[in-house]
Amino acid sequence: MSTTLFDRPTLKADYGNYIGGKFVAPVDGHYFDVTTPTDGTVITKVARSNSKDVELALDAAHAAYATWKHSSVTERSNMLLKIADIVEANHHKLAAIETLDNGKSIRETINADVALVIDHFRYFAGVIRAEEGSVSELDQHTVSMNIKEPVGVVAQIIPWNFPLLMAAWKIAPALAAGNCVIVKPAEQTPVGLSVLMELVGHLIPPGVLNIVHGFGPEAGKPLAQSSRVHKVAFTGETTTGRLIMQYASENLNPVTMELGGKSPNIFFKSVMDQDDAFLNKCVEGAVMFALNQGEVCTCPSRILVHEDIYDAFMERVIARTKAIKMGNPFDTNTMMGAQASEDQFNKILSYIKIGQEEGAELLCGGAPAELDGDYSNGYYIQPTILKGHNKMRVFQEEIFGPVVAVTTFKTTEEALEIANDTLYGLGAGVWTRDSHELYQVPRAIEAGRVWVNCYHAYPAHAPFGGYKQSGFGRETHLMMLNHYRQNKNMLISYDKNALGFF
Amino acid sequence: MNPRVAFTPEAKALMDELRAFHGPIMFHQSGGCCDGSSPMCFALDDFKIGQVDVYLGDVDGAPFYMSSSQFEYWKHTHLTLDVTPGRGSSFSIEIPTGKRFMIHSRIFTDQEMAELPEPPQGKQH
Numbered sequence: 001m002s003t004t005l006f007d008r009p010t011l012k013a014d015y016g017n018y019i020g021g022k023f024v025a026p027v028d029g030h031y032f033d034v035t036t037p038t039d040g041t042v043i044t045k046v047a048r049s050n051s052k053d054v055e056l057a058l059d060a061a062h063a064a065y066a067t068w069k070h071s072s073v074t075e076r077s078n079m080l081l082k083i084a085d086i087v088e089a090n091h092h093k094l095a096a097i098e099t100l101d102n103g104k105s106i107r108e109t110i111n112a113d114v115a116l117v118i119d120h121f122r123y124f125a126g127v128i129r130a131e132e133g134s135v136s137e138l139d140q141h142t143v144s145m146n147i148k149e150p151v152g153v154v155a156q157i158i159p160w161n162f163p164l165l166m167a168a169w170k171i172a173p174a175l176a177a178g179n180c181v182i183v184k185p186a187e188q189t190p191v192g193l194s195v196l197m198e199l200v201g202h203l204i205p206p207g208v209l210n211i212v213h214g215f216g217p218e219a220g221k222p223l224a225q226s227s228r229v230h231k232v233a234f235t236g237e238t239t240t241g242r243l244i245m246q247y248a249s250e251n252l253n254p255v256t257m258e259l260g261g262k263s264p265n266i267f268f269k270s271v272m273d274q275d276d277a278f279l280n281k282c283v284e285g286a287v288m289f290a291l292n293q294g295e296v297c298t299c300p301s302r303i304l305v306h307e308d309i310y311d312a313f314m315e316r317v318i319a320r321t322k323a324i325k326m327g328n329p330f331d332t333n334t335m336m337g338a339q340a341s342e343d344q345f346n347k348i349l350s351y352i353k354i355g356q357e358e359g360a361e362l363l364c365g366g367a368p369a370e371l372d373g374d375y376s377n378g379y380y381i382q383p384t385i386l387k388g389h390n391k392m393r394v395f396q397e398e399i400f401g402p403v404v405a406v407t408t409f410k411t412t413e414e415a416l417e418i419a420n421d422t423l424y425g426l427g428a429g430v431w432t433r434d435s436h437e438l439y440q441v442p443r444a445i446e447a448g449r450v451w452v453n454c455y456h457a458y459p460a461h462a463p464f465g466g467y468k469q470s471g472f473g474r475e476t477h478l479m480m481l482n483h484y485r486q487n488k489n490m491l492i493s494y495d496k497n498a499l500g501f502f
Numbered sequence: 503m504n505p506r507v508a509f510t511p512e513a514k515a516l517m518d519e520l521r522a523f524h525g526p527i528m529f530h531q532s533g534g535c536c537d538g539s540s541p542m543c544f545a546l547d548d549f550k551i552g553q554v555d556v557y558l559g560d561v562d563g564a565p566f567y568m569s570s571s572q573f574e575y576w577k578h579t580h581l582t583l584d585v586t587p588g589r590g591s592s593f594s595i596e597i598p599t600g601k602r603f604m605i606h607s608r609i610f611t612d613q614e615m616a617e618l619p620e621p622p623q624g625k626q627h
Contacts, residue, residue: 032598035589048598159535159536159591160536160591161535161536186536186591187589187591187597188589188590188591215597215598216591216592216593216594216597217593217594217595217597217598218598220593221593235535235536236534236535236536236537236538236591236592237532237533237534237535237536237537237538237539237540237592238532238533238534238538238569238572239530239531239532239533239542239549239592240532240537240542240592240593241534242549242550243542243544243548243549243593244593246549246550258535259534259535259538260533260534260535260536260538261534261535295536297534297535297536341588341589341590342586342587342588342589343540343586343587343588343589343590343602343604344588345588346586346588346604347539347540347586347604350604350605350606350607351539354579354607354608354609357607357608357609358609391575393575393576393579393607396575397533397538397539397575398533398534398535398538398539399539400535400536400538400539423533423571423572423575424534469533469534469571470534
């Protein structure tokens with residue numbers, strides 16, 4: 001592949017909140033520094049909001065909702081299509097900003113993050129035009145009619161691993177369903193959404209989409225706790241998920257939660273029956289743990305491989321992992337960039353250490369990656385493979401880094417037992433040439449998404465969400481619309497006669 | 503002394519800084535996505551402890567809890583509460599300081615495991 005080196009984007013000196021259709025300074029005038037994990041330097045300042053700013057956003061959202069709730073499906077659909085067009089026209093600009101903000105390589109932000117943002121806005125623009133309600137004639141004189149209505153003003157708390165894409169997953173269905181939205185981006189990665197609002201803000205009626213920056217305990221908490229919010233959507237970890245549900249319970253608010261996983265990636269014996277293109281795909285599938293530096297809720301962080309093919313298969317997986325090119329994240333040849341923050345960097349290293357203390361064997365990696373020059377102060381970790389057993393903590397906890405734990409199995413039953421021995425149930429991978437296995441095994445895995453002979457594909461139109469402690473709700477699909485809507489049932493009588501009770 | 507969770511001087515200094523502003527504090531060990539696997543710090547009782555949580559003891563006077571399902575996979579490890587620079591996410595109250603609580607772990611010896619009592623479940627503070 002020929003090299004393209006993207007320019008490092010230049011940002012404004014500071015970004016305020018986006019409330020009521022314009023950028024506004026935080027009420028108390030405080031900002032916080034944003035650093036880029038690519039080299040640890042400060043790149044801009046962002047509003048450090050508190051409950052006063054949240055109240056302003058709630059005022060704007062409620063004012064807008066009075067008219068937005070009557071917007072036509074056509075109006076909302078066209079707006080989402082225009083947003084998608086502008087994102088597409090600024091595809092590389094937004095990708096470079098996402099790389100600067102999050103640290104991931106430009107090849108991923110171009111081909112995954114921003115490409116999927118465009119597709120998700122178009123998908124939700126499309127499905128609402130095709131949707132219809134339902135009418136049932138219950139008897140000769142009685143008709144039941146179901147009409148979908150938006151829930152109102154919704155709060156969305158966005159993670160830092162795919163800052164723009166996770167925002168799009170939540171914003172697109174909420175707006176498509178007719179809600180007004182207040183988004184709290186992650187404090188590590190607040191820039192992309194601000195730049196997006198600079199580009200598309202004029203397409204959206206003032207107050208319909210509001211962005212409030214700041215820290216979780218200062219801005220996220222009053223937003224999640226507010227009695228003026230009608231629904232809360234959250235992607236993150238389990239303790240904060242529980243805390244948000246506690247707040248929501250005070251308001252009897254519905255919530256959707258996506259709380260991570262420890263996804264098994266299972267390689268059956270038949271994958272090595274031939275040395276062909278499919279085997280090559282399987283090896284890449286095992287190395288997918290390094291996508292996005294492993295900072296993915298569905299990171300295939302447990303490789304389960306049949307013991308008969310372990311040596312031959314893992315030899316290829318290790319070789320492919322060692323070939324992962326790290327370097328300047330703005331270079332299209334760089335395969336893996338920086339971890340998103342210093343605390344993540346240190347946490348990942350502590351897991352590599354505890355894994356080895358528990359007796360796991362280090363097959364490759366296991367240390368920070370030393371980059372040259374400008375990027376020597378960034379947070380880079382070598383892709384790491386540990387061999388052990390499923391009771392080890394590195395097999396049970398989401399490390400959220402480029403670290404995979406591999407173990408073997410003898411039978412399909414044992415593979416399933418290991419795969420399901422986890423608190424989580426978000427993703428899983430099954431790789432086989434056997435047509436029975438590729439149906440029966442995924443059905444027996446307790447996870448919301450099972451990739452069969454593929455991994456890490458996130459097309460709109462295929463629902464995504466968790467079983468068990470991974471949460472609930474199904475994103476990237478029209479199913480998500482109903483998480484942002486009420487069902488209005490009109491039960492109509494065409495009978496002129498009294499019942500005769502009174 | 504808490505046999506399951508220790509703390510570093512840096513952790514104590516950050517806890518003191520937070521207590522000066524928030525009053526008494528507590529910890530709940532998280533799991534899952536993003537900032538999962540990090541300990542979360544809250545003003546005491548801001549996070550509701552349930553019967554599913556186990557109490558691992560106090561850390562410099564602050565109660566430390568973890569969900570019992572997660573504890574099943576953690577119970578053979580000794581934890582040390584420490585601090586790292588970095589902009590964590592989540593609702594943990596130290597986030598605005600630019601520092602983040604983190605956990606270092608080591609494996610208990612067989613003798614330590616034999617002497618450790620089972621931690622109680624539910625709210626203990």
